[in-house]
Amino acid sequence: MTGGSWTVLGAGSALPRSGYGPSAHLLRHASLDGPLLFDCGPGTIRALDAQGVTLAELRRIVITHFHVDHCLDLAALAFARRNPAARAGPLEIFAPERLREVLAGLESAFGRGAVFQDTTLRPLEPDAGAKGLQLDATRLRWTPNGHTPDAISVALDLPDGVRVAYTGDTGPCPALEDLAREVDLLVSECSFPDESPVGGHLTPTSAAELATRCGARRLLLTHFYPMLDPRAALRAAAGAFSGPIELARDGSRHRL
Ligand SMILES: [Zn+2]
Numbered sequence: 001m002t003g004g005s006w007t008v009l010g011a012g013s014a015l016p017r018s019g020y021g022p023s024a025h026l027l028r029h030a031s032l033d034g035p036l037l038f039d040c041g042p043g044t045i046r047a048l049d050a051q052g053v054t055l056a057e058l059r060r061i062v063i064t065h066f067h068v069d070h071c072l073d074l075a076a077l078a079f080a081r082r083n084p085a086a087r088a089g090p091l092e093i094f095a096p097e098r099l100r101e102v103l104a105g106l107e108s109a110f111g112r113g114a115v116f117q118d119t120t121l122r123p124l125e126p127d128a129g130a131k132g133l134q135l136d137a138t139r140l141r142w143t144p145n146g147h148t149p150d151a152i153s154v155a156l157d158l159p160d161g162v163r164v165a166y167t168g169d170t171g172p173c174p175a176l177e178d179l180a181r182e183v184d185l186l187v188s189e190c191s192f193p194d195e196s197p198v199g200g201h202l203t204p205t206s207a208a209e210l211a212t213r214c215g216a217r218r219l220l221l222t223h224f225y226p227m228l229d230p231r232a233a234l235r236a237a238a239g240a241f242s243g244p245i246e247l248a249r250d251g252s253r254h255r256l
């Protein structure tokens with residue numbers, strides 16, 4: 001296989017909307033030892049199954065921040081992995097340092113059933129993101145983005161020269177522009193309409209401006225709240241970004 005794909009498992013947000021589940025995304029690439037999951041909002045383990053990814057195949061997860069719509073299915077995943085039928089193997093979770101505290105909270109709420117087995121936690125220190133770390137032949141980089149005190153955006157440099165960035169949740173952020181410089185695909189949150197912006201999030205126009213400023217080749221809009229019509233988002237974003245714009249929907253697959 002040449003290239004790879006970015007599959008949207010959850011194109012929505014914290015509020016319910018049919019066809020737009022809470023945040024989760026899947027990167028597949030021939031050079032990676034298995035798929036890489038980004039965020040794990042409610043419904044993720046069912047969405048993984050819909051994409052043919054078994055719990056045994058899921059070996060690595062990256063979490064951008066600890067809002068429920070990005071991480072709650074970690075509890076469901078830990079519980080499911082303990083079932084012998086899952087045949088779960090080693091798992092690595094890459095996340096801001098507070099992951100340890102969040103997982104301890106899941107244990108105190110749900111008991112031993114929500115404790116991850118055979119799992120290594122890989123803290124993503126805020127200052128280490130420019131150098132990043134190596135996942136097989138791919139480099140993972142990140143930067144704090146200010147959405148929450150420890151929220152991050154991430155970027156991947158794939159061995160075939162393709163670069164991808166995923167904003168997670170963020171407002172406009174100069175460090176994110178540097179992180180995502182000249183990426184081939186910018187997967188950007190696009191939460192609220194231009195007419196009614198909310199702090200700490202992007203709108204179609206501010207997501208498009210981010211894509212333009214960082215020199216992205218393509219823009220994939222995701223994380224739509226119900227008050228934003230994705231087709232209207234596409235029209236608005238096209239006014240501030242001249243490259244191709246794609247719309248996420250649960251299950252949509254985008255080539256790399
Ligand atoms: Zn969110």
Ligand SMILES: [Zn+2]
Nearest residue numbers: 065067147169
């Ligand atoms: Zn958030």
